[in-house]
Amino acid sequence: MDGEEARAYLPRLQENILQTLARSSLEADYVIDACDALARQINEEEHLPLLCALGLGKQRAKDELRTAKAMLSRETLQKRMEIELALPQTQFTDANGLLYTHTLAPLGVLLHIAAGNAHGLPVYSVIEGLLCGNINLLKLPGSGDDISIVLIEKLIQIAPRLSEYIHVLNFPSSDVPALRELAAMADAAVVWGGDEAVRAVRALADVNMRIIEWGHRLSFAYIVPDMTDDTALVSLAQSICEADQLLCSSCQGIFIDTESMDVLHAFAQHFINILADVSAKYPSALPFEAHAKVTLEQHTQSMLSMFDGTHIYAKGGVSLHVMHDTALQSGMLMRNAWVKRLQREKILQTLKSEKGYLQSAALLCSNTDYNELCTMFTRTGIARIRNAKNIQNSYGGEPHDGEYPLRRYVRIVSKEERGN
Amino acid sequence: MPNDAAKELFSHKKPYDHAGTNGLFIEAVRENIAFHRKHCADYAHILKESGFDEACLRSITDITRIPVIPTTFLKQHALYSMPEDKFVIRAHSSGTQGMQSRVGIDRTSLALGVRMVWRIFSQNRLISPMPTHYIMLGYEPGGSEDMGAIQTAHGASRFAPALSRTYALQRKKDGYEVNLEGILGSLHRHASGIFPVRLLGFPAYLSKLLQLLEDENIKLRLPRNSRIVLGGGWKQFSGEEISHKTLFKMVKTHLGIEKTHIHEFFSAVEHPIAYCACNEGHFHVPIYSRAIVRDVHTLEPVPFGTPGLLSFITPMMRSMPLVSMMTDDIAVLHKNCTCGNASPYFVLFGRARADGLITCAQQSVREAGKAI
Numbered sequence: 167m168d169g170e171e172a173r174a175y176l177p178r179l180q181e182n183i184l185q186t187l188a189r190s191s192l193e194a195d196y197v198i199d200a201c202d203a204l205a206r207q208i209n210e211e212e213h214l215p216l217l218c219a220l221g222l223g224k225q226r227a228k229d230e231l232r233t234a235k236a237m238l239s240r241e242t243l244q245k246r247m248e249i250e251l252a253l254p255q256t257q258f259t260d261a262n263g264l265l266y267t268h269t270l271a272p273l274g275v276l277l278h279i280a281a282g283n284a285h286g287l288p289v290y291s292v293i294e295g296l297l298c299g300n301i302n303l304l305k306l307p308g309s310g311d312d313i314s315i316v317l318i319e320k321l322i323q324i325a326p327r328l329s330e331y332i333h334v335l336n337f338p339s340s341d342v343p344a345l346r347e348l349a350a351m352a353d354a355a356v357v358w359g360g361d362e363a364v365r366a367v368r369a370l371a372d373v374n375m376r377i378i379e380w381g382h383r384l385s386f387a388y389i390v391p392d393m394t395d396d397t398a399l400v401s402l403a404q405s406i407c408e409a410d411q412l413l414c415s416s417c418q419g420i421f422i423d424t425e426s427m428d429v430l431h432a433f434a435q436h437f438i439n440i441l442a443d444v445s446a447k448y449p450s451a452l453p454f455e456a457h458a459k460v461t462l463e464q465h466t467q468s469m470l471s472m473f474d475g476t477h478i479y480a481k482g483g484v485s486l487h488v489m490h491d492t493a494l495q496s497g498m499l500m501r502n503a504w505v506k507r508l509q510r511e512k513i514l515q516t517l518k519s520e521k522g523y524l525q526s527a528a529l530l531c532s533n534t535d536y537n538e539l540c541t542m543f544t545r546t547g548i549a550r551i552r553n554a555k556n557i558q559n560s561y562g563g564e565p566h567d568g569e570y571p572l573r574r575y576v577r578i579v580s581k582e583e584r585g586n
Numbered sequence: 587m588p589n590d591a592a593k594e595l596f597s598h599k600k601p602y603d604h605a606g607t608n609g610l611f612i613e614a615v616r617e618n619i620a621f622h623r624k625h626c627a628d629y630a631h632i633l634k635e636s637g638f639d640e641a642c643l644r645s646i647t648d649i650t651r652i653p654v655i656p657t658t659f660l661k662q663h664a665l666y667s668m669p670e671d672k673f674v675i676r677a678h679s680s681g682t683q684g685m686q687s688r689v690g691i692d693r694t695s696l697a698l699g700v701r702m703v704w705r706i707f708s709q710n711r712l713i714s715p716m717p718t719h720y721i722m723l724g725y726e727p728g729g730s731e732d733m734g735a736i737q738t739a740h741g742a743s744r745f746a747p748a749l750s751r752t753y754a755l756q757r758k759k760d761g762y763e764v765n766l767e768g769i770l771g772s773l774h775r776h777a778s779g780i781f782p783v784r785l786l787g788f789p790a791y792l793s794k795l796l797q798l799l800e801d802e803n804i805k806l807r808l809p810r811n812s813r814i815v816l817g818g819g820w821k822q823f824s825g826e827e828i829s830h831k832t833l834f835k836m837v838k839t840h841l842g843i844e845k846t847h848i849h850e851f852f853s854a855v856e857h858p859i860a861y862c863a864c865n866e867g868h869f870h871v872p873i874y875s876r877a878i879v880r881d882v883h884t885l886e887p888v889p890f891g892t893p894g895l896l897s898f899i900t901p902m903m904r905s906m907p908l909v910s911m912m913t914d915d916i917a918v919l920h921k922n923c924t925c926g927n928a929s930p931y932f933v934l935f936g937r938a939r940a941d942g943l944i945t946c947a948q949q950s951v952r953e954a955g956k957a958i
Contacts (some may be wrong), residue, residue, distance in 0.1 A: 252847065458882040458895050458916055458938035465912070466658040466886060472635045473663060475626065485884055 174333040179333060180351050183275055183301055184412060186330045192272075197296045198243045200325035205238035207320060216313045217286075225451050230286070231426075237290065249563050250570035253578070263581040270576045272299035274377070277352035279305050279367055281359025288314040293321075298575040300463055305345070305353060306336045309470050309511035345370050353506065354378055354575075378574045380567060383414040383525035384494055387554060388508070388539065390423045390531040391433060396482040397436055398530045404446035404529070407484075408453060408558065411499045414567075415526045415558045416549065418497030419504035420486075423498060427490070427507070434479045434486045434505050440484035445501055452500060460500040467498070494520045510542060525567060526550035528557040591617055592901045596698040598873060601705045602929040607873045610890065612899035615649060615909060622907035625667040629907040650878055650887045652910040654897050657856045660687045665907050668692060673905055677734035679855040689734070689855050692905040699858060699902060706860050707745055710849055713748040716811065719776045720885075721769055723787025724818075725762060726753040734855035735818045736776045749777050749781055754791050765929050769795065773806055773841075774865045782811040789816045789850070792837075793828055799840040808843035814843055817851040819934070830867045834951055852934075857898045857911045863930075868923050869930035875900040877932050879919045882913070893918045895936055913921065914938040 208231055217227035236242060258267045280288045288304050295302040306314070315334065322329045327467040337344050349355060349367075356377035357367045360554050364381045387402055402417065409416055422433055424482055450457070464485050469480045471487070479486045484501040492508050493515060517524060521561055524547045529539050549568035550557075598607055603842040604638045609835060619640040623630045633639070636653040643649060655665075667692035674689030676691070691699065707713050719742045725736050726860040731780045743751060752772040775948075776783045785792060792814065799806075814837060834845040850863040861869040878887050888894045896911040917932045 211729065273817075440650065452940075454882060455916060455936060455938055456940040459886060459914070459940045461654055461882055462658060462895060462912070462914055466656045467664070469632065469659045470663060472632060521617050 170470055172337045173341070175335075176344065179303075179348075182330070182333075183351055186536075187274065188302055190327075190330060192296065192299045192327070194299070196325060196327065196486060197293070198204075199242055200321055201238040201293060202240040203324045204317065204321050205235045206522075207324075208238075210387050210462040213313070213316070219312075225364060227550055231289045234286075234520060238293070243256075250572035251298075251352050251576065258580075267583060268339070269332060269579050269580050269581070272301075273575055273577055274353040275303065275351055277302045277303045277305065277349055277355045279355060279357050279359070280364065284332075286313045286317075287358050289317045291320075291358065292293040292318065292332060293569050295356070295575055296328065298572055300575055301331050302363055303450040304332065304334045305348065306334065334545060339366065342370070349375060353545075354522045355528060357381065358577075360524060366436060366505065377520065380571075382523060384520065384523050385417055385526035385528075385557065386494060386495060386551075387420045387528040387530060387557070388423065388543075389420060389433070390539075391429055392534055393535060396440065398554050399440050401553070402528065402530060403437070403441045404448070405554060405557050406441065406503060407445050407448040407450075407501055409476055409578050410450060410501060411503070416471050416525075417500075417503065417528055417562075418555060419495065419506065420507055421492075421508035423510050424507055425509055425572070427488075429479065430488050430507060434477075434488050436486070437533055438479040438481050441486070441503075441583060443485045443566050444486045445482055450500075456500065459504065460498065462500060463498050492516050494523070512541065513542045514546055517543075523545050524548045526552060526557050528552050528554045532553050589617060589621075590591070595901070596701045596874060599705075601702070601709060601872045601874075602870060602927050603873055604871075604929050610903070612643050612646060612649070612839060615652070615899060616643050618904070619652065619907075620900035621904060622667050622909065627663050628663070628906050629667070640650060646876070647878060649899050649910075652908045654878075654880070654885070655907075655914045656912045657854070657914065658740040659689055660856055660911075661685050666689055666690070666905065667907055668905055674873075675737065677732065677737050677855050678745055679735060680735070688857050689858075689908075690905050691858070691903065694907055695903045697876075700940070702872070702902070703741075703860055706862055706872060710862055711817065712745050712849060714782075714811070714815070716746055716799045717781050718746040719748045719779070719781055719783045720751040720773065721747050721772060721781060721783060721785045721786055722751055722753045724753070724790035726751050726757040727757045728757045734858075735788075738817065738853065742786055742817075743784070744783065754795075755799070756789065759955055766795075766798065768893045770798075770804075775810075777806040777808055777809070782813070783808045784812065787816065787928070788818045788820075789833070790820050790826065792816060793826065793833065796833070796840055800836065805840055805842075810850065812841070813845055813847045813849065817849065817853065819852070854911075854913060856908055857900065857913070859898065859900055859902065864923060864925035864927055864931070866925045868920070868925065868933065870923065870927045870929045870931045872929070876900060877917075877919060877930065878918055882916075882938075885912075888947075890919050890921055890930070895938060896932060896934075 197233065202473060210228065210231060213231055214227050217230055218224060253268055253270065257265045278288055278291045278295070292302045292304055318332060318334060322332065335348065349370045352373065352375065355367050355371055357364050357379045359375065360382045364379045367377060405476060406417060422430055424430065466482060467487060468480065471478050475490060477488045487502065487504045489504055489506050492506055495504065497504055525547050527543050529551060530535055531539060543551060591610055595610045595614050600606065611891060623633055632653055638651065638653050642651065670690060672692045674696055677688045677690050694898045704713065717939050721723070722738050722739060722743065722832050727736050727740050746773050752768050754765055754769055782910045834848060836844050837848060844887045852861040852869045853859060859872065859875045861868055861871070878897045878899065879892065880886060880897055881894050893916055895912055896915040896917040897910065899910045901909065901938045916935045916938060918935065919932050920931055923931050
């Protein structure tokens with residue numbers, strides 16, 4: 167539902183929500199069955215063009231569809247519910263012998279807001295909400311999100327009862343009064359996007375609204391010089407090239423455990439050759455305009471480095487930017503990494519200020535160092551620690567940014583039992 | 587005398603005669619680089635770090651070796667070859683605060699620019715003594731340092747004496763307000779008058795106006811010699827861009843103006859040369875500059891017909907070392923245009939961009955999707 171129509175619908179939406187909450191409840195099995203059927207309906211012929219139209223290379227689009235099928239399968243969803251919603255104990259007695267039981271209940275109503283470039287993401291978010299029994303309001307990103315709409319429509323076709331639990335609205339993010347009205351109907355907002363999106367939602371939300379943000383995250387590699395052989399460096403180069411540094415878990419840059427700029431330069435001079443070699447073996451699936459953008463940025467940085475004392479090592483389309491400061495930062499992406507000093511004694515004080523943004527660290531060091539560094543990084547707030555090769559890989563049962571999403575979409579209700 | 591070659595170049599009678607002015611161009615560029623090397627320490631540093639000396643410029647193909655400065659660099663690190671009080675006009679590019687190019691032009695360079703504009707506008711019959719009503723499809727000017735686009739549009743509304751100017755976006759206390767009724771009112775009034783009307787401004791705004799006229803089924807016949815002058819590209823409206831064919835058709839239907847009286851320009855704050863579209867809609871390169879399309883990986887010049895990053899060379903500016911600038915436009919260079927103009931022309935294909943690729947979706951999908 168778009169613009170004017172959407173705005174006019176808002177009062178009726180509130181009524182509908184109350185009716186749904188009063189009369190119905192949504193069983194997880196119903197949702198899982200529907201998702202499983204949807205998974206089987208996802209096919210390349212129909213859906214690949216939609217993803218390619220968004221600028222995804224063909225191979226990447228194929229991977230995304232395959233992942234979608236896996237993610238929506240009964241097996242995956244059931245396992246997630248078991249792991250993420252596990253309640254080890256559900257019966258309690260107090261000092262007076264009174265009995266209490268715990269059950270899980272949905273939060274109620276979730277408002278999903280996704281930033282412009284988060285194509286397809288809203289579908290997963292809504293499905294997570296449905297699994298927990300919530301009513302889901304989806305405010306589409308301004309630029310539209312065809313693939314999400316297509317998949318949601320299919321889902322409702324498969325399982326018509328879900329139409330009560332999914333409401334898709336499309337009005338501009340600038341329509342603050344309408345957004346506020348929408349927010350007022352929700353128990354929680356689920357935000358996907360960068361700082362701007364998160365900030366906007368925090369401004370919208372009233373004090374009694376929960377905000378679950380899956381926002382901007384940074385990841386990096388940490389290297390202890392002399393304790394890293396070329397095999398690990400090749401693995402790091404592979405992970406940089408494999409996903410063009412586009413994932414939240416991709417290394418944007420490299421910290422070296424040293425105080426010396428000379429060590430930094432020596433490392434960059436050595437690693438640029440490895441990175442360039444590996445890059446040649448991973449032909450990029452990026453669109454033409456993206457390559458143009460990277461080259462333009464590399465050239466700009468090179469010219470800026472003529473004045474700011476930093477140094478860019480460039481070879482075969484990839485680059486390493488050796489910098490003087492020690493701050494964590496986003497990178498240029500697309501196979502360009504920054505290189506900075508970070509002595510292990512300074513890890514906590516340097517990274518603590520990046521709270522909320524830390525996600526993954528790839529450690530290239532000796533086995534003895536590994537556990538010590540893991541402890542240090544854990545204290546800074548990092549959510550994932552890996553070897554160079556696996557920083558972008560994941561496995562079933564893994565938390566998202568340090569949390570179990572399904573856990574955030576439920577309440578644990580404590581009930582005193584009668585007949586005590 | 588320094589700058590003599592440039593003066594001669596900008597006084598040449600045929601604005602598209604490359605063959606007759608190549609030598610003059612090289613000389614003017616050499617002089618310009620020497621001037622900036624002397625007066626802008628940062629530019630001298632760039633030349634040194636790039637290992638470039640203008641003495642190597644002998645044939646026209648040598649100009650591709652001049653270190654090319656991206657506009658993105660200029661936005662972060664301004665380069666001036668004279669004190670800013672010598673600037674007679676100041677302008678800034680679009681972009682957020684802190685990420686704008688701040689450009690200024692001095693008297694000498696302005697004189698060259700005026701000569702250039704006069705010659706190109708004359709050739710396109712845009713200079714006229716007829717008093718004209720202007721519909722400005724852009725922003726009402728305000729301060730002393732407006733966006734380049736605002737100043738250009740205003741300047742362009744002087745090539746035929748202005749009887750009136752109606753602005754699509756009027757300046758209010760806290761921003762701009764769309765003035766559609768004012769525009770429609772002016773159009774209706776002037777349509778029944780005797781003085782020509784000129785619509786000047788962004789193609790996106792013209793498109794919106796035409797859409798409105800279509801929705802309201804309004805068909806006007808603007809007076810003889812009315813013209814449309816478009817510039818600035820589609821910018822943030824690139825998703826709504828319509829084809830030339832459609833645009834010309836709608837203009838004919840709703841304003842009664844033939845495509846021979848529609849003129850489109852390309853220019854940039856950091857490269858203020860006027861590129862005028864020919865009858866085929868192609869931007870031909872005048873003698874005052876050269877266009878080079880560069881490979882998106884290596885930045886080396888690519889052959890005609892190959893897409894790449896658009897860069898330009900001009901000896902026009904003395905206020906700032908804008909001799910060789912690279913935009914973030916993607917374009918293709920061609921020759922042998924059917925319009926008859928023998929100089930090469932470029933066609934734009936969008937911008938260098940990477941937004942839309944970055945998505946946390948990729949991550950969460952990967953995380954949750956691995957088979958358990």
